[in-house]
Amino acid sequence: MLKIQNLHVSIEDNEILKGLDLEVKPGEVHAIMGPNGSGKSTLAQVLAGRDEYEVTEGSIDFQGEDLLEMDPEIRACEGIFLAFQYPVEIPGVSNTYFLKAALNAVRKHRGENELDAVDFLRLVRERMKMVEMDETLLNRPVNEGFSGGEKKRNEIFHMSVLEPKLAVLDETDSGLDIDALRIVANGVNSLRAEDRGFLVITHYQRLLDYIVPDFVHVLVDGRIVRSGGKELAHELEDKGYGWLEAELASEATSAAPVGA
Amino acid sequence: MPSTATETIEQLASREYQAGFETLVEQDTLPPGLDEDVVRAISAKKNEPEWMLEWRLAAFRHWQTLTEPTWAKVEYEPIDYQAISYYAAPKKKGDGPKSLDEVDPEILRTYEKLGIPLHEQKMLAGVAVDAVFDSVSVATTFQSKLAEAGVIFCPFSEAVQKHPELVKKYLGSVVPPKDNFFAALNSAVFSDGSFVYIPKGVRCPMELSTYFRINAKNTGQFERTLIVAEEGSHVSYLEGCTAPMRDENQLHAAVVELVAAEDATIKYSTVQNWYPGDPETGKGGIYNFVTKRGLCAGDRSKISWTQVETGSAITWKYPSVILRGNDTIGEFYSVAVTNGRQQADTGTKMIHVGNNTKSTIISKGISAGRGQNTYRGQVEMLKGAHNARNYSQCDSMLIGEDCGAHTFPYIDVQNPSAQMEHEASTSKIGEDQIFYCNSRGLDEETAVSLIVNGFCKEVFRELPMEFAVEAQKLLEVSLEGSVG
Numbered sequence: 029m030l031k032i033q034n035l036h037v038s039i040e041d042n043e044i045l046k047g048l049d050l051e052v053k054p055g056e057v058h059a060i061m062g063p064n065g066s067g068k069s070t071l072a073q074v075l076a077g078r079d080e081y082e083v084t085e086g087s088i089d090f091q092g093e094d095l096l097e098m099d100p101e102i103r104a105c106e107g108i109f110l111a112f113q114y115p116v117e118i119p120g121v122s123n124t125y126f127l128k129a130a131l132n133a134v135r136k137h138r139g140e141n142e143l144d145a146v147d148f149l150r151l152v153r154e155r156m157k158m159v160e161m162d163e164t165l166l167n168r169p170v171n172e173g174f175s176g177g178e179k180k181r182n183e184i185f186h187m188s189v190l191e192p193k194l195a196v197l198d199e200t201d202s203g204l205d206i207d208a209l210r211i212v213a214n215g216v217n218s219l220r221a222e223d224r225g226f227l228v229i230t231h232y233q234r235l236l237d238y239i240v241p242d243f244v245h246v247l248v249d250g251r252i253v254r255s256g257g258k259e260l261a262h263e264l265e266d267k268g269y270g271w272l273e274a275e276l277a278s279e280a281t282s283a284a285p286v287g288a
Numbered sequence: 289m290p291s292t293a294t295e296t297i298e299q300l301a302s303r304e305y306q307a308g309f310e311t312l313v314e315q316d317t318l319p320p321g322l323d324e325d326v327v328r329a330i331s332a333k334k335n336e337p338e339w340m341l342e343w344r345l346a347a348f349r350h351w352q353t354l355t356e357p358t359w360a361k362v363e364y365e366p367i368d369y370q371a372i373s374y375y376a377a378p379k380k381k382g383d384g385p386k387s388l389d390e391v392d393p394e395i396l397r398t399y400e401k402l403g404i405p406l407h408e409q410k411m412l413a414g415v416a417v418d419a420v421f422d423s424v425s426v427a428t429t430f431q432s433k434l435a436e437a438g439v440i441f442c443p444f445s446e447a448v449q450k451h452p453e454l455v456k457k458y459l460g461s462v463v464p465p466k467d468n469f470f471a472a473l474n475s476a477v478f479s480d481g482s483f484v485y486i487p488k489g490v491r492c493p494m495e496l497s498t499y500f501r502i503n504a505k506n507t508g509q510f511e512r513t514l515i516v517a518e519e520g521s522h523v524s525y526l527e528g529c530t531a532p533m534r535d536e537n538q539l540h541a542a543v544v545e546l547v548a549a550e551d552a553t554i555k556y557s558t559v560q561n562w563y564p565g566d567p568e569t570g571k572g573g574i575y576n577f578v579t580k581r582g583l584c585a586g587d588r589s590k591i592s593w594t595q596v597e598t599g600s601a602i603t604w605k606y607p608s609v610i611l612r613g614n615d616t617i618g619e620f621y622s623v624a625v626t627n628g629r630q631q632a633d634t635g636t637k638m639i640h641v642g643n644n645t646k647s648t649i650i651s652k653g654i655s656a657g658r659g660q661n662t663y664r665g666q667v668e669m670l671k672g673a674h675n676a677r678n679y680s681q682c683d684s685m686l687i688g689e690d691c692g693a694h695t696f697p698y699i700d701v702q703n704p705s706a707q708m709e710h711e712a713s714t715s716k717i718g719e720d721q722i723f724y725c726n727s728r729g730l731d732e733e734t735a736v737s738l739i740v741n742g743f744c745k746e747v748f749r750e751l752p753m754e755f756a757v758e759a760q761k762l763l764e765v766s767l768e769g770s771v772g
Contacts, residue, residue, distance in 0.1 A: 076727045080719075100726035109727075116724035119715075120742030129738065130728035137729070169742065186728065 029054050029091050029225050030194055036085035037074055044070045046250035047086070052194065057226040059236055061261060062247035063269040068229045069113060072198040076110035077103050090194070105137035107193030111183035111200050118170040123182065124152065126170045127189055134190055155188040159215040177208035184215040195219070196227045201235035213238030233265035246272060318375040324348060327476050330375050334445045334479070337452060347465035347475030354469045360633040361662045361694055362602050364575065372508045372539055374477045430494065437493050440485040444512055447483035454485055458516050462545040462583045462610070470541040471579040474510045478543065481511035486521040495752055497526040508539040515545070517552035519586065524555040524752060537601060542578045550586030550613065555594070557751050559759055562599035567628025567657060573601025580607035584616035592619040593636065594750040596759040598766040601630060606664065608637035611645035618647040621747040625766050626659025626691070635665035640676035649680040652744050655691035656767055666698040669706040677707045684714040685743050687767070737764045
């Protein structure tokens, strides 16, 4: 469903992604790990369509269409969901109102009827249980005054209502205590489905104990330098990113340099 | 490549000011210029009694001794008060319209174009409208139904004729003719406006509304509104304003006075959409220099101002409340938008005189384009005001890089039992917020309107239902093209 080829991305003339390749098929959960500054969040933002990032080379195909040609809201309507690392506050706009507007925008795009208030609330109540979210958060302004854990849970809640085809979780585990981590992971696991892909971006292996990935990729300096199964995450946890960087350096000296 | 929020909104910027058309009607206009003869001529046109003329002349003589105030944070070329015409009226048959049938059909069409149909059957249910076209009131609807309840709602000039005792008693009692430069000018040359009287114990059966339209060229509009709510009565009043697009600046210097007796409540809402001038060059637009003040005269009375100010080239306006009675309440809820080259210096004054008086100020300033938005507020708690309380909240939102927001709160407390709270914030509508909305499937336009409406929510919920929807729409139109 998602095929990224030779993706190069710059921000203010500073190249962050330097030829990234990745393929996600329906039903798969891919984890992207990597040290700080390796380009993990950039990848998430580019997938969602943030316009500060300039794609200089490469392509992203999403369900047979050129994702890079789509405006961010169209991507969302087509089924891409980004769970933000730092969810944004929108004062004065209730979480329910916001989510209803979002869901109906998505449904309209898909040619489905807009949900009325009654059906919407029924759906929302059901999904709230999934992320063990307090109902009072529904009527509070979007993310305003939410604790760090509540914000992350709210992202997963939005995801559960919008039912995306590809969910991108950008460091959803950062700032979560162990209980909140478990709740968020349970929410994600209950949304795993045959026709839904996940891209889980994380700095730590910890989250992957709860959301067990099918594939793990290590991103270093804008490129995926190693891919493997879930055991790769454990290896990284044991040896640290330094180990991989050192190994890569020795590979680079022994092998012929790849063209720039 | 996907377009940015900026680009999309810029495309919408080309939409024009929608109320900017001119109506061609035959005008009865005084030549530009201002002296005692002009004041006499206006008074004569209105067939006013001698006391009214004397009142005007006293105000005019005082005005001549005053200089225009310059303390507001607004910039404009000096106004030539001799280049303005102080009276313009659509020519009428005989003594003026007795019913809607006698109103020039062109004027009725103007109001219909603006979405204010005056024919009663088409009206919003439960809203009585007085329409002021340039200097005169052209139609007041639902008068008979209101009369049944004992409510007087009529053009000011009619009140002078029919209810001179009430006008004499209350005119200038809250905003004296000598109050300030613009109030003095208004007192000398005001031509019409609305008069409302709610008798003791009456709850006004419908919303009252006045619609102001400046049409004629080179004309100032100087209306006067006076609302008197007797003991235990209740009234909700709304005013709306538009003007044609013109290259010249036009002056609007109104005075509004409210008097609330014991246990009375007056709710006064304004949706102001005067022509703001050309967004690029700043040419034209209305100078909105208005004095609005309410007096909570009796114990437990309440006056609430709600304003949504989206138009005018320059706004200079401070709806205030004098809390004279004990246990009285004053409220000010404001949304002021400046886009293009608009400048607004607006806020309120709350003067606590009585015991246990309470005031609330919620001000939301939105600056976009090259707009400059200033909140100026004064809270005064006099020596004798025991247990007075004030809560003020002033929030500013900036859209884009070239606009400005300024806050000047003045506080003067002379009684140690007073309690004051003041909160202020400035935020920027960010690409972050817009992108967050986008990422959930909402387009830029929806995102901006959602964010701004969220910001203004506390004020919008104070507006009467029908108008809250109007205000939201107006805000969307005013802010189109604002990012960038």
